Amino acid sequence: MRITIARYAGFCFGVRRAIDITFKVRQKNPRKKIYTLGQIIHNPQVIEALKKRGIGIVHDIDDDRLKAGNIAIVRAHGIAPDKKQILQSRGVEVIDAACPMVLKVQSIIKKASKTADLVVIAGDKDHPEMDAHLGIAGDKGVVVENVEDARRLPQARRISVVAQTTFGVATYREIISVLREKCEVLDVSDTICRSTIDRQSEVRDLAKDHDVFIVIGGKDSANTKRLAEIAAKENRRVIRVEDPEQLKEATIPQTSQVAVIAGASTPHWVIEECIEVLKSTHTHAGIENAVLNFLSATPLLPSLGSLGIAMASLVFCGQRYSWDVLLTVFFLALASTGPHRTPRQWPLWAVSTGIATSLGLLSAGLTGGLLVIGISLLRPLIDVGGVADYLRSIYGLVVFVLISIITPLSLERSSIAPGVFVLAAYTAVHYLGVEILLGLKNMERDAIIGRMSLARYIHEEHSIMLLEYAIMGLALMLFLSFPLKIAPALAYGLLPPLFFLAKGIDFYHEQVIFDNRMYTIYVQSLWVIIPAMGLLWKFTMM
Ligand code: SF4
Structure with missing residues (x-):
């Protein structure tokens, strides 16, 4: 089975913004009663998550629950100005999360209602966006759903026409040509939003080239229904x-x-x-799925990365590889890194901690053993204590940076070379990069389930900017470290993972790797480049 995922699948800008606003309002007002005016999105899981956070839904502004002191959130579809005023006059705090594209249509309608004899709104009569549009257009407003409706309109001197932001592009064009015959002057506004246009044209292309076309979305979602209709014109199996x-x-x-x-x-x-269901239920890729699940759910790949960091640290200090030290580091990382652990994963932690501590005692003596067990024991405390995700990331970051600095000290008569600090900077950027990229990919889910990842904590744009600057600064540092005699030429071997880390930002922006599990494996597998470089260094330098 070949699966193609549409580039424009999922939340549009306006919906995402409305959800973000809703959760932020809850955060800022933990004690107030909050209601959304209609479903913020047509998705049962999101509605359930909102309910758990005490955010209810009201469908009518006369609902008794909308009283003074409570908060009403306007969803992406907007609200009629008179309804907003009624709520505000009652002492309800109204937070407007209407999509800026919808607000733009409203402002066009407002101007048109002063200049045109008729304001035609092409769209679905029952769509929630229409309520606000008609409220603004007043007596001059009329909704047309199709060409037949347009033909029934009376002649007028000047007509202004806009479309509901999620209306069908082809139907809108047909309605416009009918309206040209109905008036002397026709003002046409392109108000179908970019997200809708892109989605509809992609549906047409994909539906032609594929045997089966799957449309995912709530049963009450008008835009999902329209996508299915467009696909059905091109493909028999929708x-x-x-x-x-x-x-x-x-x-x-x-x-x-x-x-x-x-x-x-x-x-x-x-x-x-x-x-995942398509791949697991409708294909025979059972083993492939099991491997991918294992790699994405366990800390194996970052632990291999820690092994590479320890190798690099020894190389930078001119030391030979000590395999008991390297294995201590590997098992320490296996015990202490990775996402929140479920009880099923505790045996892995116990075994890794036991091996790491024993090896630590053997290779670095009592101090080494105590340090290893001290670091490992913090992990269950963090998980059981319900510590925020970004703090867990900081804990992992500290462990990795420590590995990069103190690995050479575990060997007798070894000191820290200046290049180790370049390596520590590299380790910090790589670790932060991985955490930020994974946090960005899970942003929607985290916002809804209330998980505070590093990317959410810093905010999406800021975390991307921080990562970009950190990668650029570090690349410069790595380039200069050899000519400035701070680190050996082998430091250049750290540039490839840095390059692919930067590519991870592009992949996130362009949704090149849509599948969350594949994206996780891509990001985590960047750690594996470092031990691979470590083996190369061993054969070239030792
Ligand atoms: S106008 Fe476009 S971007 Fe805004 S909510 Fe509607 S579909 Fe989404």
Whole structure:
């Protein structure tokens, strides 16, 4: 089975922004009663997560729960100005999370209602966006859903036409040509949002080239329904599902070429779970899946990275590899790094801690053994204590930087060469980079389940900027370290993982690796480049 994931699948900018605003409002107002005016997105898991955080839904502004002191959040579709005023006059704090594209349409309608005889809004009568648009257009506003509606309109001198932001591009064009015959002056505004246009054109292309077309999204989501309709014009086999469970029921031949798209209110993790179902239920790739799951869920790859860091540290200090020291480091990293651990993973921690401590005692004496067990014991305290994710990242960062600095000290008659500090800087940037990239990929899910990753803590744009500057600064430092006699020429061997770390930012922006599990493996496997370089150094230098 060949699976193509649409480039524009999942949350659009406006929906994501509305969700972010909602969770931030909750954070700032932990005690207030908060309600969204209608479902913020048509996704049962997100609605459930909001409910758990005490954010309810009201469908009518006359709802008794909307009283003075409470907060009402306007969703991405916007709100009619008179309704907003009524709420504010009642003492309700109104937070407007309307999408800027929707607000732009509203401002066009406002101007048009002063100059045109008729303001035509192409869209679905029952779509929530229409309520605000019609409220602003007043008596001049009229909704047309299709060409037939447009034909029934009376003649007018001047007509202004706008479209609901998620309306079909082709239908809008047809409506415009009908309206040209209905008036002397027609003011046309391109108000279908970019996200919708891109999605619709991608659906048409993908539906033509694939045997099966899967559309993921809530059953009440208008834009998901429209995507399925557009796909159905090009492809006989369109499957519409809300979640991975429904996809399991579908019959999809193993040899099919499958395209997957999702509506603007479908969270990324739902799409990813659907992809996993496609791969595991509808293909024979059982072993491949097991390996990928193992690599993405265990700290094996970063632990191999710690081994490479320790190798580099010894090389930079002119020392030979001591395999008992290197293995101590590997098992220490296995015990102390990685994401939050479930009880099932504690045996791995216990075995790794035991081996690391024994090896530490043998190779570096009592001090080494105590240091290893001290670091390892912090890990369960952090996990059981419910420490925020970004603090767990900082703990891992400290462990890795310590490994880069103190590994040579575990050997007799060894001192720290200046190049080790370049290595420590490299280790810090690599570790932070991995944590930030993984945090960025899980941003949506983390916001909804309340996990505070490093990327969320620093904020998306700031964390990307921080990482970009750190990579550039470090690359410069690595280039200069050999001519300035701070580190051996082998320091150049650290540049390839840095390059691929920078590529990880591009991949995130462009969604080149959509699958979360594959992205995790890509990012984590960058650690493996360092021990590979370490082996190369061994054969070239020793
Ligand atoms: S579909 Fe477009 S207009 Fe609607 S919320 Fe998303 S970005 Fe905004």
